[in-house]
Amino acid sequence: MKILIICPHLSTGGQPMVALKRxxxxxxxNDVYLIEYRQIAWSFVVQRDKLxxxxxxxxxxxxxxxxxxxxxxxxxxxxxEKINPDVIHMEEIPEMFNxxxxxxxxxxxxxxxxxxxxxxxxxxxxxxxxxxxxWFPDKFxxxxxxxxxxxxxxxxxxxxxxxxVEKLEKNKGLSIKQLGFNPEYFHVLNxxxxxxxxxxxxxxxxxKKLQEYKIYFHFVGNQADNFKDYWMxxxxxxxxxxxxxxxxxxxxxxxQASDLVIHPSTLELNPLSIKEATSYDLPVYLNKLSxxxxxxxxxxxxx
Numbered sequence: 001m002k003i004l005i006i007c008p009h010l011s012t013g014g015q016p017m018v019a020l021k022r023x024x025x026x027x028x029x030n031d032v033y034l035i036e037y038r039q040i041a042w043s044f045v046v047q048r049d050k051l052x053x054x055x056x057x058x059x060x061x062x063x064x065x066x067x068x069x070x071x072x073x074x075x076x077x078x079x080x081e082k083i084n085p086d087v088i089h090m091e092e093i094p095e096m097f098n099x100x101x102x103x104x105x106x107x108x109x110x111x112x113x114x115x116x117x118x119x120x121x122x123x124x125x126x127x128x129x130x131x132x133x134x135w136f137p138d139k140f141x142x143x144x145x146x147x148x149x150x151x152x153x154x155x156x157x158x159x160x161x162x163x164x165v166e167k168l169e170k171n172k173g174l175s176i177k178q179l180g181f182n183p184e185y186f187h188v189l190n191x192x193x194x195x196x197x198x199x200x201x202x203x204x205x206x207x208k209k210l211q212e213y214k215i216y217f218h219f220v221g222n223q224a225d226n227f228k229d230y231w232m233x234x235x236x237x238x239x240x241x242x243x244x245x246x247x248x249x250x251x252x253x254x255x256q257a258s259d260l261v262i263h264p265s266t267l268e269l270n271p272l273s274i275k276e277a278t279s280y281d282l283p284v285y286l287n288k289l290s291x292x293x294x295x296x297x298x299x300x301x302x303x
Contacts, residue, residue: 002083002086003031004033004080004083005035006090011040012041012048013047014271017272020047021163021164027054033058034058034059035062035080036061037097046247076106077106080110088110088118091122092124093123094110095134120138121140122140126146130150130151141161143270144270148160165278170255179253187260188216188259190219190264192265194221198264200234203217208239211239211241216242217242217243218243219243220251223235259282261277261282261284262284263284263285264285265287269291284296
């Protein structure tokens with residue numbers, strides 16, 4: 001099949017990572033294209049760079065956040081018609097694209113009744129008011145059972161395909177050496193964008209109480225300017241037992257080198273870092289959120 005994936009953006013995070021995994025799983029037996037609706041970041045682009053490398057000229061960016069609206073309007077329709085896909089996979093519901101009138105015009109055209117392709121949608125957020133849904137696909141393909149439950153009010157077929165938990169080989173000794181970790185210390189890892197919902201401040205508070213122990217706390221994830229009000233005060237009070245590594249393209253080494261993952265989020269849908277840690281058989285300490293629907297209770301490594 002000819003499949004077109006449309007992403008609202010590809011700034012490093014869960015949605016771009018799922019898009020990357022989706023492309024990797026489809027590309028060997030399908031003709032896969034991807035449209036990045038807007039480029040909103042230039043520094044935090046680990047998955048974006050990988051997608052560009054895999055897809056080559058089948059990776060298409062409509063422009064950046066300052067691009068001319070008229071140009072974007074015409075180019076979008078032209079590109080979709082030229083690709084002529086069998087299936088369009090929306091890597092987020094169109095209501096969450098957040099680009100005003102241009103988004104609405106594109107969605108109205110894309111979801112028209114006589115469309116020659118099938119549309120499949122997913123979502124990576126638990127915050128959208130589902131009762132406000134405007135455009136409807138031929139099928140929902142959710143990354144979470146929670147989303148399937150929320151959207152079940154609509155007469156649209158749905159399935160759940162979660163980000164996979166894999167059994168990955170790890171070499172702790174080599175990873176510790178490559179990252180320069182002190183092997184005499186216990187290493188605690190947190191992975192994720194610095195936001196209040198990810199709740200890294202909680203981990204900093206734990207670190208403050210454990211300064212006398214041989215424990216180091218490592219934070220991997222970008223610090224976007226739009227969340228600066230949250231993470232800047234944390235950086236100003238950072239202790240010597242806390243190491244902020246920023247965005248990395250070798251996060252797999254951090255999972256392999258660490259002894260524990262702390263995931264204290266207060267707002268999530270189905271976070272990838274829990275699954276990634278589990279893939280390396282790492283113990284995970286996490287908050288039990290209603291959106292998880294108890295899915296992690298059976299994971300022997302989770303606390």
